Structures are given as structure tokens and as C-alpha cells.
Amino acid sequence: MMGRITQNMLNTQMLRNLGSNLTRMSTMQEQLSTNRRINRPSDDPVGLSFAMRYRSELSANEQHQENVDSATSWLEFTDTMLDQAGKVFNRIRELSVQGANGSNSKDAMNAIKSEIDQLYSQLVTIGNTDFNGKRIFNGQKTDVKPYEEATAEEAETDDAPIKFDIGFGTTLAVNITGSKVFGEKDATDNAFALLKELSTNLDANDHTAISNMLGRLDSRIGTFLEVRADIGAKLNRIELAQDRLKDSEMNLTTLQTKVEDADVAEVITNLKTSENVYQSSLSVGANLIKPSLIDFLR
Template structure:
């Protein structure tokens, strides 16, 4: 009976040492679900929640890249339209001549080509104004009323049940489709301006000055839309950082070992095991001597 008790004590001491060794080696309290079923369930939930937040943050990063490309493109477009208006105002005046208008038309054509290039901007080798047709250039020189893309938004999830568009539809920005930002076909307007200068059509040049104002407003509205989306991305990302920090703290409380306590437990366990072994050895020796007598 005494020997059996001693063996049980030694086995318990071995289990205590093995558990302490696992905790020190892994830094975790729960090695397997059976160690703490409730705690293990919390740990799995916390990890899943953190993984979801990190996916949302990856989506936000991708969205920022896409919106950043569109924002840079619109900034360039605004500058080009401002220059086109400046040229239109200058050639609409009484001091301009057929010759100056014909020469200025060359620059307007160059601006048109640059605007077309802006409309065909690519980010990561994908056309950003083509909707879903990201492998297709949305605009073609000489066909300024045509749009080769789609009217779809490319959405990403930034919160549970919350998606945000990461693109602008080129036909809405450059051609005024649907009146979303305005109703001016920027490409047609610049083409018409160049033609009016080439033909010395002063009345049309004067009329286009106002149309260019509308085009500038249209681009400004699209830029404001991008800004609002940026704000939503920033707000969502800030929330995710805060919540993820809290979840990691809760996960640490459930999962991480107090290394000082674990090291102390290992030392005590080893001492207890040695004592149990010594006790068992003494009992075994005594029993053997009694048997031999």
C-alpha cells in the first residue's frame, strides 16, 4: 500500500514537470483543448476575430492603393483642364488671331492626348477607370464618345457587411455618364475646342470656356468622392487597430504563460519528483530487505 502511494505521487510529479516544461517551451498555458476546454474556445474565437480584422486591413491597404492612383490621376486631370481653360480664354479674346488660334490648337491637341492617357491610367498593370474590364483601356483616341470599360464598382469589405468602392468609373468622370459628377464629356470638349481654334470659330471657343468650368467642377466632385472614401477607410482602419489591440490583450491573458511562475513551477516540480523518486527507492529497498529476511 505504501509503495503504491509512493508510485502515484511520483507519477503526479512527472506529470507536473512535463506540463511545466511544455509551458516554458511554448509560452502557452493551453497546449491542447482538453487542458482547458472553455479557455481553448475563447482562444479560437479571439484568433478568428483577429484574422478577420487583419483581412479587413489588407483590403483597406489595397483600397488605399487603388484610390491613391485615382486621386493622383484626377490631380493631373485638374491641372490639364485648368491649362485648357487658360488657353480657351486667351483665344476667345479680341486680341487673338486666326494664326494664334491655329498654333494654340496644337497645344490643346496635346492636352487632349494627355487627358486620354490619364483616363487610361494603370495601377499594378490594371486600368483603374475601366470598371471590371481592368485589362482593357477604357478610352480610344478619336472615339471620345466611346467607353470600353464597364460601369461596375470594384468593392472590398472593410467591416462586417460594409463594402466600399475602390475605383471610379471612367465614363462618369471623363464623359459625364449618368450625371454622377456632372454631364460634361471632357474628351469631346477638348476635341471641340481644338477644332474651333483650327477653324477660327470664336463663338464656339467662347462657349467652351463655360463648358470647361463645368468639367473642372465635375473632376472636383469626383475628387471629393474619393476623399470621402479615404475617410471611411481611415476610420475603419483606426477601429480595427484598436479592437485588434484589445483582442490580442485578451488572447494573451488566456493563452500566454507567466514565465516566472512557469519556471518556478518547473523547479518545484523537479524537486518534488526527485523527492518522490527517493521516497520510492527507500520504500522499495526496505520491502526488498524485508523479503530477503
């Protein structure tokens, strides 16, 4: 059996409805001022959890892009240094062929020796190159100069990789050790040892010995070219990773916008509707309350 509806019940319900309408309008006005659909956890708990996840992934993506930029700079600088080393190796090869020619005079051999000695020093300088204060050819011992002028052929460079996170679960070692570029200690094709031996043979005017060295020199140049190719492959991989990260950033930003941002046109429409409803409620409420006041006065 339904209970009797009193005037007080009608008034209470009317005030409750007006309050709810005001709350809705306040929420929509806040959305318009912030241009955000979610301004506090209570607005959409589920949506907020998605938004927080997207923000976290965007933050990680930004860090990966910074890592990609750093890795690219390191690899490009290394490639520049290897290009310089490549020119030195090519010149050494040319001079070695000239030195193997038995028709050279002693003065010509001395001139070749002088240039070979200069190229040795140039290779040592390249081997000690630093990028932003870090030696690029000495593994993780970036604060240690790997080569000394007098004993470069005896150096043993650190072979620990320097890795960058360039994606979710993806790392890339960007450094090339000096031993791969210039040869291992005691190796028959160690560039520094070859140059010292070549200088000695030029000084001794030993054309045969110089000719016999060409195979070992070619071995070093061949290994060096493989190292340069590896750098090129890593740069290509970095470029692909960069493209993927940019695509991910765009997708994540779109998803975040759909969850967090307010649809301004929809909010304005709903706000106008709520304002009309509120004004109508006030008019109806005034008419509802008036008779009760008259009755009370009587």
C-alpha cells in the same frame, strides 16, 4: 466500517502520487520549453476554443489590413491621375478664355488649337491609365482600354464597382469610372466632345462659339472636382479603418497571449515546488517500503 490498509495499498498509492507529480513536472517543463500554456487540447479545452477564435479573428484582421493597403494604393494612384487631369482641365479653361478674346490673331488661335489638341490626347492617355496592369477608369473591365483617340467622346465605361473588404462587414468601392471623370456619352459637358468642338471653333476663329462653351466646360470641371473630393473622403475613411484594424490587432494579440502563453515566473515557481514535493515523496516512500522488505525477509 473501514477496511484494513495493507502495505500493498500504501505502495500503490505512493506510486500513483509520484506518477501524478512527474506528470505535473513534465507539463511545466514543456510549458517552459515552448513558452506556451496550452500545448494540446487536453491542457485547457475551454482556453483552446478561445485561442482558436482569437487566431481566426487575427487572420481575418491581417487580410483586412492587406486589403486596406491595396485600397490605399489604388486610391492614391487614382488621386495622382486626377491631379494630372485637373491640371489639364485648368489649362483648357485658360486657353478657352484666351480663345474667346476677339482680339486674337489667326496665328494665335492656331497656336491655342494646337495645344488644345495635345491636351485632348493627354486626357485620353489619362483615361486609359493602368495600375498594376488594370485600367483604373473602366469599372471591373480592368483589362479593356476604355478610350480610343478618334472616338473618346463615344466611349461608355463600365460602372461596376471594385470593392475591398476593409473590416468585418465593411466594404469600400475604390474605383472611379471614366464617365464620372470625363463625362457620359452624349452629355453636353463630355470633356472629349468639348475639346473637339473647341478645336473646331478655334480653327474657324469663332470667338462667340468659344465663349458660349465656357459654361459647359465649367460644368465638367465642377463635376470633376466633386469626384476628386470623393476620392479624398475615401482616403480619409481608409485611414480610419486602418487605425481601427491596428487597434483590433493589438487587442486580439493581448487576449491570445493571456490565453495561450505561459507565465514563465509562475511556472518556474510551481516547477521548483513540484520538484521539492517529488524529492520529499521519494524520501518518504523509501522509508515506507524499507520495513516491508525487512518484514518480508524475516
